[in-house]
Structures are given as structure tokens and as C-alpha cells.
Amino acid sequence: MRAMAYETYGGTEVLTETRLPLPKLAPGELLVRVKCASVNPVDWKIMAGGLDPLMDVVYPVVPGWDVAGTVERVGIDTPEFAVGDEVMAYARKDYVHGGTFAEYVSVPVRAAAAKPASLSWQEAAGLPLAGLTAYQLLTRLATGKDDTVLIHGAAGGVGSFGVQIARALGARVIGTASPRNHDRLRELGCEPVEYGEGLVDRVRALAPDGVTVAADFVGGVLDVTRAVLAEGGRHASIADPAVLGAGGQWMWVRPDAEGLAELGRLADAGQLKVTVAKTFPLAQLAEAFELSQTGRTAGKIVLEV
Template identity: 60%
Template sequence: MKAASYDAYAEDNSRLRYGDVPDPRVGPGQVLIEVRAAGVNPVDWKLMAGGLDAMIEAIFPVVPGWDVAGVVTATGPDTPEFGVGDEVFSYARMPIVRHGTFAEYVAVPAEFVARRPVALDWAQSAGLPLVGVTAWRMLNRLEVGPDDVLLVYNASGGVGGTAVQLGRERGARVIGTASPRNHDYVRGLGGEPVAYGDGQADRIRELAPNGVTAVADCVGGQLETTLAVLAPGGRHASIADPGVGEHGGMWVWARPDAAGLTELAALADQGALTVEIAKTFPLAEVGDAFDASRTGHTRGKLVLIP
């Protein structure tokens, strides 16, 4: 099959290749997915740069990618949950980085897989898993509910935009930081936008004089502002700053979770959750997709199409 791969760590695309790799094996409790679309996330090129080597082992050559939407073409032994032809999606992060989703086919444990939302197209379905499960888990950890004022940093990003929508669906009032050019986008998601940067704490306090009760940091480096605007007894979590634990916060990592994906799919099918696609790329142009992701200025998801 065709796939993207790299045979050594590199901070640029110099080790990244597109070509033939062995077909995946389908073990017990796994499903083989014909990839229709694969979402690109910053963690993909950060892994390629060796940024998580101390935490996650890599076996080279590595096929990158953790997000996928596609069609089940085979099942391993004892996999009654799925059958050939099922349309599914998955956050397919494995304990070892080796066989990822930037390929024509990928084998994934059934407990990582859910039926994809029919209201979303293939690209949107592939763009949802990592950002969706991350935001879902963060709001669960924060126990966000209708009595909360939720502050979301980077509300126009993938995780942040999803967190805004999930917060509003739970009945919370949501304030989201974003650049002025993205304020209308944040409003469209159901949030109250505020400009990030110098003076953002004052601007947040203008909107929430009594403080915010929950903070979802989706970018990192926001602890000073968080502590300045958090109401007494408030909760805060970050996906990018492990140091929040020293100040009463929670460092959140997404886990592969079919139950979470199923809930997200239901919300999408109810019209309560959507995914903005910034651009799609042919799988052979994975390097261009990584370059676009590295800019840090993309609104919406980047997606590869085999």
C-alpha cells in the first residue's frame, strides 16, 4: 500500500517519504480501515522531530498520523462490534509510534473505533477525533455545566473551537480568546470573543467581573492570566502546560475512547457540533500539510486524502 513515512527523527521534512510500505496485519480485536481521510495535528510533526521521544517510543520506519475516517474492509478474530462496510472514525494513538493513519489502510483496535457521524463528510469526520476527544475529556475533567463561565484559550483552534461548542452544548457561558480576525468565527461557535495578548486579563474581567469558573487552556503559556481571572473555587486545565498541576490545575491528554467518539458523533448528527476544514491535501503532499500546520495560523483542520 501507499503511505507517508519517515526513517529517522528530523525537525523538517527531510526524512519524510511517500511510497510503498507493507500492508498492515489485522490482529484479534482489530479492524482494518480503508482510509478515506486522515486528520493532521501538530503532534504529528512534533513526533517526527523527536519531541515526545522521552514519553512515546518510536519504531522506524514510522507511518505518522492518529486521526482517521474510513470504511472497515476486514476484521480480526473476536471483533463482533463491526463488519465489512461499516463507516467509522477513530483517534488511533497507539502506545508505540509505528503504524499510523497516513496510509491507504490502517489496523486499529476495535475499542478505539466508533461509527462516524453521518452529518459530517469524510474530511470533517477525520478532523474530529483528536481535537474532539481532547476537548471532551478536558470539559469532563473540569465538570463544566450550565452554572459555569468557561474561558477557552485559542478558541479558534481545533481543540479550542470544539471546546467552545461543547461548553455551549452543556449550557455554560463561554468566553474565548482569539485574534480579532477570528472573532466572528468564535461568535458563530457560540462563544464571546476576546482579543488575546497584552491586556487580555483586563478584557476578560470586563466580560466576567466576578471571574470565570472554569478555564480550558488549549495553547499553553496562559497560567498568569488564568490565575488572575479565575474565580474562587474555579477549576483550570491545560493540554499544553504540565506546570498547571503545581497551581491546582490539571494537565489533560486525550485517550483513545470509542465512547467519547460516539458521543461526539451524536452531537454532530444533532447539529450541535461541526468541524471547519481549512484545507485538504493529497496524501503524497503530506510535507506541505506539515508546513501549513507549523505556521500555527491555520483556522480549522488540515486533512490528508489518500
């Protein structure tokens, strides 16, 4: 199969288009023919060695954790799916090796869900990792209809899902973003505020009694969270372990078939939209990574295989 891979840590210069054997299929796994796979910052951070203290690496590495495609073959004991099913997955495994930037990828059943009928292949590929990150953080904080939620980084890939999911859970949402993104956030049901100096006052003007939930998707905002959190409020971060010393939770997204299926249900109900910023062919993964590294895309970057 065709795949993009690397044999050593580094920048985009270590990526090469190559030919690799089809992945082996363990019990409880699916072989998925990749239609689309989306880029997340973690992909190029792993390639640069950023997660070396946490995860074992087996070279050659095919990067990528998000995928949408069709089931080509099923492993032993996979009654949930059949050949030809359209699926999406956050296909992270326990070590770094066979990812989604290839023609085929093996996917544990625990990570896969049916592709929503309302989403294109590109949109479905952009949903799993970022959508699950927002969903798991907000549900772990028991977000509901009585909450006022502050989302740090509301216009980002995870943050924009967080806005929509919090609204679907019935909460009021305030979100930090640069002014150029405020109209888009209002369309998603968010009350936008500009980040930077004076942010605490701007949030307090909208929520004088404080926010009951704070979701940090950017890092470096713990002081703001503490200043605007209501008594008894809950908060968590995906980017700042310092929250652990401040009564919050530090989270890392987990593969979760049930959660992903719920995101699919929200999409089909019209409560969750996926914005695709740009698509690339598989061979242009380096260019896709470089665009991701700018941090300036309003939506998902997707590879079409």
C-alpha cells in the same frame, strides 16, 4: 499499500512515499481502508523527535493518528463492527509505528466509533484527536450549565471544538482570540476577547465574579487563569505542566470510543461543526505538515487517500 513514512527523525525532508505490507490485525482491531486522515501538530513534532522521551518508535514510521474510512476486515473478537462499516478513530497506539497516512491502518476497537452521517469524510477525519482533547478536558472539569468557561486559544483547532462542546454542555463561553477570528467565534456561541496585554481586565469586564472553568489549549497563560478564576473554580491545560502546582490538571488526550461516539452524536444533532481549511493528496504530506507548522490555519488540514 501506499504510505508516507520516515526512517529517522527530522523535518519534512525525511518523508517518502513508499510501499509497505498491509498491517497485521491483532485481536480487538479493525483494518480500516483510509478515506481521509487529518494532520495534527503532534504528527510533525513526533517526526522531529519531540516525544522521544515518552514513546518507543519502530521504523519505518507511518505518521498520523486521525482517520475516517471503511472497515475492510475485522480481527478476532470485534463484535462492535462489521466489514463495510463507516468509522472514524483517534488511532493512537502504545508506540509510534503504523499510522493513518496510508491506504490502510489497523485501529483498536477502543479507539473507533461510527462516522456521523452528517459529516463528510474530510470532516469526520478532522474530528477525533482535537475533538476528544476538548471533550475530555471539559468533561473532566465537570463543565455544565451553571458554568462560565474561559477558553484560551478559542479559535484554534482544539479551542473551536472546546467552544462548541462547552456550549452543548450548557455553559456560557468566553474565548481568547485575535480580532480577525472574533466574528467566527460569535457564530459558534462564544464571547470573544482579544489576547495580550489587558486580557485579565477584558475577561473581568465580562465575568466580574470570575470564570468557574478555564481551559488552556495554548500554554503560557497560567497567570491569566489564576487572575480570573473564581473561588473554587477548576482549570486544566494540555500545554503547561505548571498547572499541577496551581491546583489544575495537566491532560493528554486518550483514545476513547464512547467519547468519540458522543462527539458524533453532537455533530448529527447540529451542535458540532468541523471546519476543513485545506485538503491535500497523500503524496503531498510534506506540504500539509509545512502548512500546519505556520499555525495560521482556521480549521483542519486533511489528506485525501
